[in-house]
Amino acid sequence: MKILVTGGAGYIGSVTTDHLLQAGHEVVVLDNLSHGYREMVPQGAELVEGDIHDKALLREILGRGFEAVMHFAALIEAGESMADPIKYFDNNVVGSETLLAEIVRAKIKQFIFSSTAAVYQSKDEPLREADPLKPANVYGQTKLMIEEMLGWLNQTKGLRVGIFRYFNAAGASLLETPPKRGEAHIPETHIIPNILAVALGQQPEFKLYGNDYPTPDGSCIRDYIHIDDLAEAHVLGLEALKQNQFEFEVFNLGNGQGFSNQEVLAAAREVTGRDIAVTIQGRREGDAVRLVAASDKAKTVLGWTPKHPELKEIIASAWAWHQVKDKHETGKPE
Numbered sequence: 310m311k312i313l314v315t316g317g318a319g320y321i322g323s324v325t326t327d328h329l330l331q332a333g334h335e336v337v338v339l340d341n342l343s344h345g346y347r348e349m350v351p352q353g354a355e356l357v358e359g360d361i362h363d364k365a366l367l368r369e370i371l372g373r374g375f376e377a378v379m380h381f382a383a384l385i386e387a388g389e390s391m392a393d394p395i396k397y398f399d400n401n402v403v404g405s406e407t408l409l410a411e412i413v414r415a416k417i418k419q420f421i422f423s424s425t426a427a428v429y430q431s432k433d434e435p436l437r438e439a440d441p442l443k444p445a446n447v448y449g450q451t452k453l454m455i456e457e458m459l460g461w462l463n464q465t466k467g468l469r470v471g472i473f474r475y476f477n478a479a480g481a482s483l484l485e486t487p488p489k490r491g492e493a494h495i496p497e498t499h500i501i502p503n504i505l506a507v508a509l510g511q512q513p514e515f516k517l518y519g520n521d522y523p524t525p526d527g528s529c530i531r532d533y534i535h536i537d538d539l540a541e542a543h544v545l546g547l548e549a550l551k552q553n554q555f556e557f558e559v560f561n562l563g564n565g566q567g568f569s570n571q572e573v574l575a576a577a578r579e580v581t582g583r584d585i586a587v588t589i590q591g592r593r594e595g596d597a598v599r600l601v602a603a604s605d606k607a608k609t610v611l612g613w614t615p616k617h618p619e620l621k622e623i624i625a626s627a628w629a630w631h632q633v634k635d636k637h638e639t640g641k642p643e
């Protein structure tokens with residue numbers, strides 16, 4: 310199939326593009342490179358540098374005839390979204406509305422959307438797709454608004470939609486050895502790369518935000534999903550859409566196991582064999598207490614099976630990539 314991937318120069322979009330190419334699809338990436346990297350776009354995919362707000366550009370690209378769009382492009386930092394909500398409403402919601410208007414106009418009927426666990430209300434048990442939605446931050450709210458737009462476009466315009474609510478995407482892609490694609494957000498707010506930066510001596514200490522949450526060790530609990538497993542779900546989702554297996558469905562993508570921030574730190578110390586200094590900070594605005602997925606629906610409907618569910622394996626893949634990446638950055642040969 311011919312697929313447009315927005316945000317395909319970013320972490321999850323670039324790895325998914327790689328998986329799509331390997332599955333024999335043709336991919337065009339649209340990314341404004343505000344948070345992505347030209348070199349992360351796999352060879353074999355065309356990169357169009359541009360913004361999802363750019364109606365004329367969208368019209369030109371979509372005029373080339375796509376069968377499906379995967380929409381990863383977004384701003385993703387929960388904390389920043391609380392400090393600058395308008396930036397998030399504009400980039401994520403208005404940008405998506407512009408993209409969707411052109412998709413409807415071009416009569417493209419298949420759409421996969423990167424949503425997030427941040428749309429849910431925190432809960433002690435694994436979250437199911439039908440559980441109450443109550444974002445703790447503006448970022449999550451923007452994703453929920455887009456989900457709702459998609460629901461109406463399904464009803465009124467026949468857009469067939471797969472909404473994937475990712476839990477914490479983590480690790481580096483194992484499609485190549487050593488890994489070529491991993492997590493490098495700027496600024497990085499995610500826990501595993503921040504812990505590994507300390508292990509590599511790039512940061513003096515890991516800042517752990519909050520040790521007074523109502524959890525066994527006082528730190529927040531999250532569900533970590535390996536990037537290749539996440540990407541594979543997209544390939545399966547596309548196939549299911551093509552086979553008319555569903556019209557509009559929401560799928561959680563996670564491993565179903567929660568790890569506290571302290572547990573992630575302990576696992577990273579074990580994987581790297583390095584002592585990782587930590588300082589306890591106050592709570593970060595917009596952090597939910599516990600977000601863990603029940604992903605049975607993706608397994609049943611899409612036939613999805615995560616192949617790398619172990620936290621230590623996920624961290625080990627990230628560690629392997631960070632060491633290679635570090636060599637790149639310091640100009641040393643691989």
Ligand SMILES: NC(=O)c1ccc[n+]([C@@H]2O[C@H](COP(=O)([O-])OP(=O)(O)OC[C@H]3O[C@@H](n4cnc5c(N)ncnc54)[C@H](O)[C@@H]3O)[C@@H](O)[C@H]2O)c1
Pocket residue numbers: 315316317318319320321322339340341342343344345346359360361362380381382383384385400404423424425426474475476477478479494
């Ligand atoms: N990383 C996670 O753990 C996680 C969890 C849940 C959901 N998600 C969702 O997955 C998607 C990808 O996340 P990621 O971690 O790869 O982030 P990322 O920042 O690495 O990638 C996002 C990409 O979108 C591009 N982009 C942003 N705004 C754009 C615009 N207006 N026009 C064109 N391109 C634009 C950026 O340049 C970047 O390359 C996002 O939609 C995010 O909300 C991520």
